[in-house]
Amino acid sequence: MGEKKDLIKAKNVVVKIHDKKIINNVDFNIKKGSITAVIGPSGSGKTTLLRTLNQLQTISEGTITIGDAKIDNANLSRQTINDFRAKSAMVFQNFNLFKNMTIIENVMAPMILGKNMKWEKAHEIAMGLLEKVGLEKFAEKYPISLSGGQQQRVSIVRAVASNPEVLLFDEPTSALDPEMVSEVLNIIASLADGKITMIIVTHEIEFAKKVSDEVLFLENGQILYQGKTQLLLSSDGPKRIQKFIEKVNYVS
Structure with a gap:
């Protein structure tokens, strides 16, 4: 190589x-x-x-x-x-999740708003990502109901969902x-196994x-x-x- x-x-x-x-x-x-x-x-x-x-x-x-x-x-x-x-997409110190959106809506947002992806496709990708980090059962809950670690995992998944180069x-x-x-x-370490x-x-x-x-x-x-x-x-x-x-x- x-x-x-x-x-x-x-x-x-x-x-x-x-x-x-x-x-x-x-x-x-x-x-x-x-x-x-x-x-x-x-x-x-x-x-x-x-x-x-x-x-x-x-x-x-x-x-x-x-x-x-x-x-x-x-x-x-x-x-x-x-x-x-x-x-690029950024993961912040303090999560920066939209408090008035459910977890899955947070993850879908960059795909729908930033890339004009259809709702059905964005929902499918978002659920797949949440499953990878063990948060699929929280998909319809709001950020306030999650722990800090869980919120940061959602923040990471949301960043990955936009498919950035960096x-x-x-x-x-x-x-x-x-x-x-x-x-x-x-x-984060598991993401390091990829190409991003x-x-x-x-x-x-x-x-x-x-x-x-x-x-x-x-x-x-x-x-x-x-x-x-x-x-x-x-x-x-x-x-x-x-x-x-x-x-x-x-x-x-």
Whole structure:
């Protein structure tokens, strides 16, 4: 098999918020079908960088391409943004489910509203996905009746339902009780067996070691390291990353 092609290319990306550089002249490439963990200290710009890949945060300078879609600060038409957003789906920290919709309606929404899929087909796909994560019996219930871990599983399924090229995870376990973390991580790990490209902002270092191919380490809005997980997160990895891991493990 040949080497995987780059799906995402970021060049000279800068994000300014209130004239402060949150992301400072960042370059990175991510290969199609790869799993990338984004780690680093709090306030380093991890979530901001992730949000640029779904255009929830516009970039101030530079360019980002995902497949055949390209975004830059000089070309932010509604159509350009929509084309760019269609490439990815995001799983948020706090689930972001529609409270007035049933679970199955939540999962169906991106297929019907975003892809104009017929109700019957969307319902069939949604039920199949809910069955895969053991939530089919909750299909007609509302999010408030589910636990945090169950809601996050629905959030993940909803993102997968839109059939994106890239799945973006923003600290998907940070809002969960400790006993619910493993079930969500297991769902994400099962997705890693597929062909979808994933970028995961996480503080779960052992999880990052288990599922990711590459690591981006951010600090002060810059990527200090990008490389293979087995190298960067090993005991022989960069001292700065080792120090970070020690602190994370101590806090947790």
